[in-house]
Amino acid sequence: MAKLNFGGVEENVVTREEFPLEKAREVLKDETIAIIGYGVQGPGQSLNLRDNGFNVIVGQRQNSKTWDKAVADGWVPGETLFPIEEAAEKATIIQYLLSDAAQIAVWPKLKPHLTSGKALYFSHGFGITYHERTGIVPPADVDVILVAPKGSGTSLRRLFLEGRGLNSSYAIYQDATGRAKERVVALGIGVGSGYLFETTFQKEVYSDLTGERGTLMGAIQGIFEAQYTVLRENGHSPSEAFNETVEELTQSLMPLVAENGMDWMYANCSTTAQRGALDWKNKFRDAVKPVFKDLYSSVAAGEEAQRSIDTNSQPDYREKLDAELKELHDSEMWQAGRTVRGLRPESEGVEID
Numbered sequence: 505m506a507k508l509n510f511g512g513v514e515e516n517v518v519t520r521e522e523f524p525l526e527k528a529r530e531v532l533k534d535e536t537i538a539i540i541g542y543g544v545q546g547p548g549q550s551l552n553l554r555d556n557g558f559n560v561i562v563g564q565r566q567n568s569k570t571w572d573k574a575v576a577d578g579w580v581p582g583e584t585l586f587p588i589e590e591a592a593e594k595a596t597i598i599q600y601l602l603s604d605a606a607q608i609a610v611w612p613k614l615k616p617h618l619t620s621g622k623a624l625y626f627s628h629g630f631g632i633t634y635h636e637r638t639g640i641v642p643p644a645d646v647d648v649i650l651v652a653p654k655g656s657g658t659s660l661r662r663l664f665l666e667g668r669g670l671n672s673s674y675a676i677y678q679d680a681t682g683r684a685k686e687r688v689v690a691l692g693i694g695v696g697s698g699y700l701f702e703t704t705f706q707k708e709v710y711s712d713l714t715g716e717r718g719t720l721m722g723a724i725q726g727i728f729e730a731q732y733t734v735l736r737e738n739g740h741s742p743s744e745a746f747n748e749t750v751e752e753l754t755q756s757l758m759p760l761v762a763e764n765g766m767d768w769m770y771a772n773c774s775t776t777a778q779r780g781a782l783d784w785k786n787k788f789r790d791a792v793k794p795v796f797k798d799l800y801s802s803v804a805a806g807e808e809a810q811r812s813i814d815t816n817s818q819p820d821y822r823e824k825l826d827a828e829l830k831e832l833h834d835s836e837m838w839q840a841g842r843t844v845r846g847l848r849p850e851s852e853g854v855e856i857d
């Protein structure tokens with residue numbers, strides 16, 4: 505394990521150099537890995553494992569759209585694709601990749617198949633950390649491990665196919681066999697991770713829930729909406745408001761941040777922009793910090809988890825989420841965005857219905 509310096513703080517990181525794919529295959533050569541669930545992470549992780557030469561099967565509800573998707577992806581019913589309980593029975597490692605709410609519903613059926621020496625794998629610390637709310641309490645004689653790719657399952661697969669990788673964090677909650685560490689690292693490499701960062705189940709879920717509600721998804725849309733609306737209220741056209749709020753950020757400035765950091769992006773903008781951004785960043789920081797503090801408290805108190813459990817356990821949760829996403833899709837800002845995207849120089853032309 506390499507010790508790397510992150511801004512003055514040393515952390516443990518597993519690299520592919522010290523734990524190459526061949527070693528991962530050796531560690532898992534006698535294991536049957538069952539991927540339970542074929543939503544977003546399921547396909548990414550199972551297909552990467554399969555392409556990397558591991559012994560993988562998929563467990564999914566029959567008569568569902570995602571069962572059909574699994575068949576289309578080359579999983580063969582009765583050979584490599586099974587109903588959930590059958591796959592869990594055959595497995596020595598169970599990768600529990602149902603949605604976090606579905607994990608609660610299916611747990612009573614899964615638990616009997618967690619016999620001594622098996623491993624239970626999660627891609628989120630949710631079910632275990634909030635066990636008082638989820639009821640997910642594994643038996644003491646199984647390994648309980650986590651690999652959480654830091655991005656969408658779609659990106660995990662895409663980056664794998666490009667010969668790259670997506671970094672993940674990993675954690676061990678329970679080491680019953682003495683093999684939890686080698687199993688989790690081998691699985692992390694197998695699913696297509698680049699580097700593996702050490703964490704705990706609780707730290708993973710607290711940071712992940714904060715991040716997705718915060719700057720990664722929730723806060724960013726909130727800030728976009730606020731700026732777009734103020735520009736529109738002051739007579740700016742939709743295209744101008746969209747360009748100055750979103751398009752320039754995603755097309756020109758964020759790639760520079762990704763490449764070399766915020767200071768470098770700033771340095772590549774005008775001194776006028778630099779002066780203003782350096783002055784205003786502190787006002788924004790001070791304005792939103794209390795909101796982030798509320799958010800973290802809500803995560804740590806389990807309130808965010810409870811809200812997610814309550815809403816996503818409803819039978820019509822998907823329709824309700826889709827309706828809210830449609831509202832966002834139909835908003836003037838994102839409709840303007842659609843036209844703007846069609847005007848990117850590399851685009852074929854404007855998207856027209």
Ligand SMILES: NC(=O)C1=CN([C@@H]2O[C@H](COP(=O)(O)OP(=O)(O)OC[C@H]3O[C@@H](n4cnc5c(N)ncnc54)[C@H](O)[C@@H]3O)[C@@H](O)[C@H]2O)C=CC1
Nearest residue numbers: 541542543544545546570601602603606627628655656657
């Ligand atoms: N979506 C992503 O890219 C990421 C997800 N994760 C974590 O990975 C895990 C899996 O998440 P996703 O792939 O997003 O899940 P998902 O929301 O796409 O659902 C996965 C599967 O659950 C099945 N399912 C839903 N309700 C069910 C029920 N009542 N009974 C049986 N099956 C049911 C669906 O058919 C689907 O195949 C979660 O713990 C999530 O937090 C972690 C990182 C990123």
Ligand SMILES: CC(=O)[C@](C)(O)C(=O)O
Nearest residue numbers: 653654655656657712716
């Ligand atoms: C993609 C990811 O890691 C998220 C945003 O945390 C999630 O989908 O839960």
Ligand SMILES: [Mg+2]
Nearest residue numbers: 628712713716
């Ligand atoms: Mg998440």
Ligand SMILES: [Mg+2]
Nearest residue numbers: 653654655712
């Ligand atoms: Mg995440």
